[in-house]
Amino acid sequence: MRKYGLDDDPVVLLNTAGFHDxxxxxxxxxxxxxxxxxxxxxxxxVADTAAGxxxxxxxxxxxxx
Incomplete structure (x- = not known):
């Protein structure tokens, strides 16, 4: 949806302990x-912590x- 400009909400990838490296x-x-x-x-x-x-x-x- 972001790529088509239909949604501006962020897509956040939570990379806890490098899981998604x-x-x-x-x-x-x-x-x-x-x-x-x-x-x-x-x-x-990309965020490394839930707080981030x-x-x-x-x-x-x-x-x-």
Whole structure:
């Protein structure tokens, strides 16, 4: 939905203990090769902690509910 501009809410990937390191590496490679519809930083935000993920969501969505 983000790539088509239908939703501005962030997509946050919680990478606890490096669980998604392989996926992140692949996404970065796809970004470098120009295979993503938007720059990676506009499609997915990566957080290493739950607090970091929540902070990203609150930054873009707010805390009003």
């Amino acid at each position: 392989g996926l992140i590496l692949q996404l970065r490679r796809m970004d470098e090769l120009g295979l993503l519809p938007l720059p990676l930083g506009e499609l997915v935000f 993920a929540l902070a990203t969501v609150e930054k873009y969505v707010g805390t009003d509910g």
